[in-house]
Amino acid sequence: MEISTSRSKKKKEIDINKPQFTVKEFKRQWILVAISVVYVLYGLLFYYLPLVGWIIAFQDFKYNKGISGSKWVGFKKFQFLFSDKTFLLVIRNTFCMGALNLIFSTIVAIAFAILLNEVRNKYFKKSIQTISYLPHFLSWIIVVAIVSDALSSTGIINDLLMRLHIIDTPYPFRAKEAWFWPIVVLSNLWKETGWNAIIYLAAITSIDPCLYESAAIDGAGRFQKMRYVTLPGLRPTIMILLLMNMGNVLNAGFEIQYLLGNGLVQNFSRTIDIYILDWALDARNLDYSLGTAAGIFKTVVSMTFIVVSNYIAKKRGDERLF
Numbered sequence: 001m002e003i004s005t006s007r008s009k010k011k012k013e014i015d016i017n018k019p020q021f022t023v024k025e026f027k028r029q030w031i032l033v034a035i036s037v038v039y040v041l042y043g044l045l046f047y048y049l050p051l052v053g054w055i056i057a058f059q060d061f062k063y064n065k066g067i068s069g070s071k072w073v074g075f076k077k078f079q080f081l082f083s084d085k086t087f088l089l090v091i092r093n094t095f096c097m098g099a100l101n102l103i104f105s106t107i108v109a110i111a112f113a114i115l116l117n118e119v120r121n122k123y124f125k126k127s128i129q130t131i132s133y134l135p136h137f138l139s140w141i142i143v144v145a146i147v148s149d150a151l152s153s154t155g156i157i158n159d160l161l162m163r164l165h166i167i168d169t170p171y172p173f174r175a176k177e178a179w180f181w182p183i184v185v186l187s188n189l190w191k192e193t194g195w196n197a198i199i200y201l202a203a204i205t206s207i208d209p210c211l212y213e214s215a216a217i218d219g220a221g222r223f224q225k226m227r228y229v230t231l232p233g234l235r236p237t238i239m240i241l242l243l244m245n246m247g248n249v250l251n252a253g254f255e256i257q258y259l260l261g262n263g264l265v266q267n268f269s270r271t272i273d274i275y276i277l278d279w280a281l282d283a284r285n286l287d288y289s290l291g292t293a294a295g296i297f298k299t300v301v302s303m304t305f306i307v308v309s310n311y312i313a314k315k316r317g318d319e320r321l322f
Helices: 002-017 023-028 030-058 076-083 087-116 122-137 141-149 156-165 177-204 209-217 222-246 255-260 272-281 288-316
Strands: none
Touching: 023 030, 023 076, 030 076, 030 288, 076 087, 076 288, 087 177, 087 222, 087 272, 122 177, 141 156, 141 177, 141 255, 141 288, 177 222, 177 255, 209 255, 255 272, 272 288
């Protein structure tokens, strides 16, 4: 009798802990439900409903005939993509630039956040932080104009190199394929480092100050505190952001590559987005089906990166998305 009573009590306790979706609860929180419904409808309308358009990747789509009147061709467009040497080249460019941006932007943002956190003067620290994230609000057109001017034959970079007698004549940076990826990475770092560091600075403030005090008692210096207290404290945030950004590896960018690229460096500057633009929106091609197929490929690969990275993080016991 006592055993059955204890079991019923445990069952009641479990039921109490479960969320109760009752009419009374709905009436009490109807405002939150209404707001949630708006966001759900927004997501369905602008994120999931357009996926119906993916069907044109399996058609020889003609805009004057529409989806219903276009001829079904199956995987013909995908076969063309993977037999096209240009597409394989843009995959390489996109992946390499995306990976380089991810690696260097993460490392530089973490280092900048840690070093900025060590600044003791509050006003100087705030000034540096404000100045560092202001470039984030500049459009890529302005950034590319600044970069182009700095790298021109009469720009500040060539001028400094010539004054330091490193080179005798202006060096054509934008005409050299080997320099295109470094220029893209450095431009991204200048534009986004301050903005990316904000979340790491916020994560540093959540680290228990007692850990720093204990490290100081044990004789740890400032660099030892950064290594053994700050970095381990940032590990969960770093892992979550890395997993989220893994899906953006193939989103290496469009604006900077399109604006900085030219005929001399196009073998290193063209990305999947530019390839889609050339085939789907260029008046000479207008092959919407091929552009959609390339977009589907990019989406599938990005999702695969996220799932695989999340699985590896789960096996290692790190923070994960799901």
